[in-house]
Amino acid sequence: MSERTTDWPFAPWFLERLRSARRIVAMTHVDPDADGLGSQVAFATAAAAAGVDVVIVNEDPCPVRYGWIDPHGLVRSFDVAADALDGADLGLIFDANEIGRARRPAEALRAVGVDVWVVDHHAVRPDAVVTGCVATDFSSTGELCFRLIEALGWQLSPDAARGIYGAMSFDTGSFRFLRNQPNTLRVAADLIATGLDTNPIQEALWASRPFEETVLLGRVCSQIQRSPGGTVAWAVVDADTTAGLAVSRDAVGEAMPMVIGIEGVVAAAMFKPGRRDGEWKVSLRSKTAATIGHVAEARGGGGHAHAAGCTVQGPLGPLVEAVVQELRVATGETSDGVPA
Numbered sequence: 611m612s613e614r615t616t617d618w619p620f621a622p623w624f625l626e627r628l629r630s631a632r633r634i635v636a637m638t639h640v641d642p643d644a645d646g647l648g649s650q651v652a653f654a655t656a657a658a659a660a661g662v663d664v665v666i667v668n669e670d671p672c673p674v675r676y677g678w679i680d681p682h683g684l685v686r687s688f689d690v691a692a693d694a695l696d697g698a699d700l701g702l703i704f705d706a707n708e709i710g711r712a713r714r715p716a717e718a719l720r721a722v723g724v725d726v727w728v729v730d731h732h733a734v735r736p737d738a739v740v741t742g743c744v745a746t747d748f749s750s751t752g753e754l755c756f757r758l759i760e761a762l763g764w765q766l767s768p769d770a771a772r773g774i775y776g777a778m779s780f781d782t783g784s785f786r787f788l789r790n791q792p793n794t795l796r797v798a799a800d801l802i803a804t805g806l807d808t809n810p811i812q813e814a815l816w817a818s819r820p821f822e823e824t825v826l827l828g829r830v831c832s833q834i835q836r837s838p839g840g841t842v843a844w845a846v847v848d849a850d851t852t853a854g855l856a857v858s859r860d861a862v863g864e865a866m867p868m869v870i871g872i873e874g875v876v877a878a879a880m881f882k883p884g885r886r887d888g889e890w891k892v893s894l895r896s897k898t899a900a901t902i903g904h905v906a907e908a909r910g911g912g913g914h915a916h917a918a919g920c921t922v923q924g925p926l927g928p929l930v931e932a933v934v935q936e937l938r939v940a941t942g943e944t945s946d947g948v949p950a
């Protein structure tokens with residue numbers, strides 16, 4: 611078969627492989643988010659109702675704050691559920707298109723010769739070879755899963771509807787970032803029409819920030835810096851920023867809307883320590899007047915045109931300087947690599 615990936619509408623070979631699988635292992639990326647989790651819970655519950663065996667095994671356990679997406683405890687980590695891989699004949703990574711992003715479950719399947727495919731809405735790196743479904747016009751993997759469940763002829767359970775709506779709300783920032791795609795709101799409307807109560811989902815996602823994380827946001831906001839022309843803003847988050855606060859690793863990411871939300875700012879960056887010593891995670895955002903995906907791609911990362919990220923080995927100073935300078939070029943603040 612020459613074709614390796616399908617967009618929506620899905621290719622017959624893709625749907626047939628899912629329908630005929632003996633056991634599918636659904637995975638998502640490390641540091642799982644509401645899009646990846648909502649998508650896999652939706653897919654697994656719809657599959658179960660259709661008599662298809664789908665188990666969810668991720669590198670990481672389901673974060674406590676996303677427990678509402680998985681009320682029946684379907685999401686398990688590799689540490690406790692490696693056995694569930696036995697007998698699987700297909701792996702499916704949701705919301706990522708690189709095997710490495712799913713870590714151990716994907717590597718374990720590969721090691722015993724099981725195909726690992728993807729269901730994702732992120733652009734594939736030019737040099738990568740992936741199999742499965744990649745549809746970059748979709749707001750979220752959740753929206754893509756809605757179409758997938760529909761195409762497979764499976765029923766949408768209330769749990770599946772909740773997972774998909776949560777995934778869509780998360781990735782669109784509560785339906786703000788729609789990329790002018792009318793289908794996103796059509797899918798949301800279809801979900802509401804099933805009787806789904808969206809209020810608890812919206813409150814869980816957007817109105818349940820722990821107090822200490824709110825204090826952290828204040829600290830991050832007080833550290834925001836701006837370029838001379840005011841088109842680029844950034845914040846560096848280090849151990850001092852989180853000192854004395856019991857906050858999750860992801861909490862600082864919540865400050866991004868404040869950084870990119872500044873009047874006149876077109877591109878924003880946040881820098882926070884990575885998992886390994888000396889490593890920094892760089893998150894990038896931009897408004898419509900600039901694209902920043904290339905800045906992450908040049909450092910081995912990826913994402914979308916207006917939201918991307920990468921993980922880079924330090925030192926921090928030159929990294930910040932280089933990223934900020936590239937963002938200034940992206941916004942047109944400077945026309946070349948020379949600081950104004």
Ligand SMILES: [Mn+2]
Binds near residue numbers: 645646750
């Ligand atoms: Mn996503």
